[in-house]
Structure formats: structure tokens, C-alpha cells
Amino acid sequence: MAAARVSGPVTSGSTGPRADDIPASAEAAEETAALRREVAALRRALAERDAFLAGVAHELRNPMTPILGQVERLLGTAAREAPEGRVAQGLVQLRWLVERYVRRATTLLDVSRAQTGQLALLAAPVPLAEVVEEVVASLSPMAAHAGSTIAVAVPDDLVLSCERLALDQILDNLVTNAIKYGDGGAITVAAVREGGVARIRVSDRGIGIAEADQARIFERFERAVGDPRVAPTGFGVxxxxxxxxxxxxxxxxxxxxxxxxxxxxxVTLPLHG
Structure with missing residues (x-):
């Protein structure tokens, strides 16, 4: 005998389509398309912002090069005529301020390049002690104003395989942070050789950073401020x-x-050779 065909409504255990699934699927597809359009618009806005920042940084930095050259010439003349005079001392301070300005503009430019994948770094032999000496000398006025001293313990034979300007930027940012958050205490810049790399340590005795914040501060627009009495400064980058x-x-x-x-x-960086 043939089995009887059962007619009636589909039970809840059926895997067939339900009438109310069709509008829900269409609604989900529309929401997904809207989200994709929003993401695309946000990406365009970010690209435009980065391009704008790069342009601004370039325009801010370029006029300062001839100004810095003029300050250097005036400083040379003043140093010959009255090395301990107020004019020479004022020009030294002015040179430092101009250099700091250029560094800030360079930071903006580097951030823009990093975001757009255009940060191309060319490795070359770089004497670490020489760059550390330059950075510490440029930041000594800032450290003195904060009441901090900077001690250096870097062997002369450490030659890195890196880009010199990038190394300068790294050290400048780390020492500047140590001065800002070091609470007027001693700062140390030291380095050791470990196999094929150099480990460069910048230490301060200041307010410190809570463990919960230690990953966050390496993100963009975050600041290493652990004390509410310390006002945040800088771009946070x-x-x-x-x-x-x-x-x-x-x-x-x-x-x-x-x-x-x-x-x-x-900071760990490869050694040359």
C-alpha cells in the first residue's frame, strides 16, 4: 500500500524557508551595504586627513631651514666676538627652539607617511654613541629647565644598521618623554650589545606608568600621563x-x-655587520 501524503502547515522542525525570513534577509543586506558605504567614506576621510597633515607638515618645516641657517651664521659671528655674551646665549636658545619646531613638523610628516605606508627607511651603518650625544645635547636645555640630569652610558663601538634620522626621532621622543614625566629626577640613556642586536634603554625615576596603560600608550593620540597633576602635552603620537x-x-x-x-x-635594533 502506498504511503499516505500528509498535507498541512510546515512544522517548526522543518528546514524549509519561512515567509518572514525574506524581509529580514533583505533588511540585513541593506544594512550591510550601508555599513560598507560608511566604511568607504571613513577611509576616504582618513586618507584626505593624512594627505592634509603631510602637506601642512611639509609647509611648516620647509621655511625653517633657511631661518635655521641664518641663526647658525649669526651664532658663529657672535661666538667669535663675544662667546659669553647675552647675544650668543640668546642665539643658542633660539637655535634650540627652531630645531625643536622642525622636529615637531618632522614628526607630523613621519606620522602621515607611516599611516599611508610611505615610510621608507634605508638602513646604513650608524654610530649609536654619536647620535645619542647629539640628541642629549639638543635636549639639555629642556632637561635643565625641568631640573633633570641626563647620564649616558653607550659604548663607542656600537654601530647600528638603521636610518640615522629615524634613530634620532626614536631617541628624541624617548628622552623628551623622560624629561616630561621624570619628575625632575635623573635620566639615563644606556646601551648594551646582545648577540646581533643593541638594546638601548632610556630610564627615568618619575611618575611611572600603570600596567593597564602600558599597551595603550603605544597607540596613536595616547599620552603617557599617569598623574592627574601632570598636564598632557604634545600630539600623543x-x-x-x-x-x-x-x-x-x-x-x-x-x-x-x-x-x-x-x-x-x-629599544632593540640590529647591529651593523
């Missing part, structure tokens, strides 16, 4: 740029810190 530059040169950066016990940033 310094440590993010340090990480990006170090990684682009085959290295990395790490942090060891506790609130009230200071902070030590360790």
Missing part, C-alpha cells in the same frame, strides 16, 4: 611613532614601569 620606526628597521620597543618608580623604555 611620539611612542606610537617610536614603535613604528623601530619595527620598520627590524627591531622593537618594550616598557618596564610601575607607578611612582619611573619607567624604562628598551
Amino acid at each position: 611620539g611612542l606610537w611613532l617610536v614603535r613604528r620606526l623601530a619595527e620598520a628597521m627590524g627591531g622593537g620597543v618594550a616598557l618596564d614601569s610601575r607607578p611612582g618608580e619611573g619607567a624604562t623604555f628598551t
